[in-house]
Amino acid sequence: MVIEEKLTLDEVANLLGKSKETIRRWDNTGKLVAFREPMSNYRYYKKNQLDIFGVEKDLEPDINEGNLKLDGNYTVLELFAGAGGLAIGLEKAGMKCVALNEIDHWAAETLRLNRPNWNVIEGDIREISFKQFENKVDVVTGGFPCQAFSYAGKRCGFQDARGTLFYEFARTVNEIKPKICIGENVKGLLNHDSGRTLASMIAILDEIGYKVLDPKVLKAIYHNVPQKRERLILVGIRKDLDISFEYPKPNKKVYNLRDALKKGELFTCDVPISVGTKYPDSKKRILDLIPPGGYWRNLNLELQKEYMQKSFYLGGGKTGMARRISWDEPSLTLTCSPAQKQTERCHPDETRPFTVREYARIQTFPDEWSFAGPISAQYKQIGNAVPVNMAKEIGLSIIAFLNKANSQKETIA
Structure with missing residues (x-):
């Protein structure tokens, strides 16, 4: 049904x-x-x-990959690289990763395991200089953590941002001087500290020589990803380049959980069998009663109160709690821990969280991409990642921009 x-x-x-x-x-x-x-x-x-x-x-189709000519060997340096979701997508679009920085050991091991030729720089970005890449990299990308700034008596400029990881992102951009920089973050950055955090980030990039476009929230379901994930994209263009950048246009086609886990347009086979965590018996007892596509409101009133406890009396729909995903809908946004309360993402037929490979499929990682570390670390890496297919669409937009930059350079020459 x-x-x-x-x-x-x-x-x-x-x-x-x-x-x-x-x-x-x-x-x-x-x-x-x-x-x-x-x-x-x-x-x-x-x-x-x-x-x-x-x-x-x-909704309009994304950039037509078949009509997009790669007018150069474009390079990217990625910060806060995680398990490689963004990097794989940019690679699929046709770009070359010259270096990736990541502090988490298991995520760095994942990058090395799958791409031994990648230059993985494991360590704290605050202790790393990237001056060796000055004027040698076309793009700097990074999913910097969202941190507030201190405003008391300050103008909130580049030096005032010291101590935050966004400062390290901006410092790296300033050292390398790429043609374009791409930051990505959660949608909540738009309103973080009443919008002042994002405004300061834009001002800082402007101060170091980058024109920042209006930030854009990309919805993954409109970019070949079977998941209702949203990411805020921040684009800075070096001020000596008078070139426009176009964000990826949304697709009409929306994929669902069946497309993620079964053979079809997205994948050539059913999802591989893999390890996965389990629900405690108390949670399984509740989720056994939830139909596909349902959540805690499908329980009787007494069970709702028992399961939700104080949350029952709070406002909001809380539609992610005790949620069993239907085959015919995209997954809700994956979290770093699939069994934690309030963010259940239960399998449609079996009362269990999604396995590691199911998690990876929903994030559109290739089946051959392996994850290092204990199972909890693998879930965390996948849950934190930029969906690969959406990253590819971002990469195609970057390539279209760099093609125009190449053309402008040739005209001037």
């Missing part, structure tokens, strides 16, 4: 570009009527209700 995808109030508001208050008003006036869960009266919507608003019509 095909279960229709349920959308929360937040998701509908984001898709339509409206406030939650507007969506609630539309519900009251009959323009877009919400469904209600029995007992809890929780409000939700079905995806096909949005057809009348032309949501899908606004």
Whole structure:
């Protein structure tokens, strides 16, 4: 049986570009009527209700890879490289990784295990100089952690950012002077410290000679990834280059969990068997009662209160709690620990978390990409990664930009 995808109030508001208050008003006036869960009266919507608003019509295909000519051997240096999700995607797009920095030992081992030829620089970025790469690298990328700055009596410039990892990202960009730098982070960076953190980051890149484009939140489900993951992309272009950069355009095709784990368009075979963690008996007892596509509100009222405890009385849908993913929907955003409370991502048929290889499939890692370390470290590496397919689309946009940069250079010459 095909279960229709349920959308929360937040998701509908984001898709339509409206406030939650507007969506609630539309519900009251009959323009877009919400469904209600029995007992809890929780409000939700079905995806096909949005057809009348032309949501899908606004989506455009990504850059056509077949028509994109690689006009050079473009190079990238990646910071905070993790298990290589972004690096693999950029490699698939046609770029060459000249160096990758990562402090986590097991993630660094994963990079070495899969790409012995990559220059993996394991260690604390604060203790590493990248001056040897000055004017030798086209792109610097990095998923820097989100940290607030201290504003008291400061102008929040480059030197004021010392002590934060974004300073190290900016310092590396300043040392290397690439044509373009790409930062990625969680969507929450937009509102971190009331937006002041992001504003300071943009000001710092401007100070060191980079024009920063308006940040863009990319939704992974529109970039060949069967997962509702969102990443904020920050692009800085060196000021001597008067060249535009175009973010990847969203695809119309949305893949689901079946596409991730079964043979089909995304993968040529079913997901390989692998190790995975288990739920404790108390959690398994609850999740046994949840249908595919369901979550804690599918329990009877007494079990809802027992499982949710204090969270039961708080606001919000909490749709990720006690959640069993349906075959016919994309996965919710994967976390670093698949069995932790409040972020359950239960297999549709079996009452268990996704295995390591299932996790990797949902993040669109190739099956041949192995992960080093104990199982907890493997889950953490995958959960923290940029989805490979989305990274490839970002890479194609970078290549299109660098092609224009090459063309401009030839014209000037």
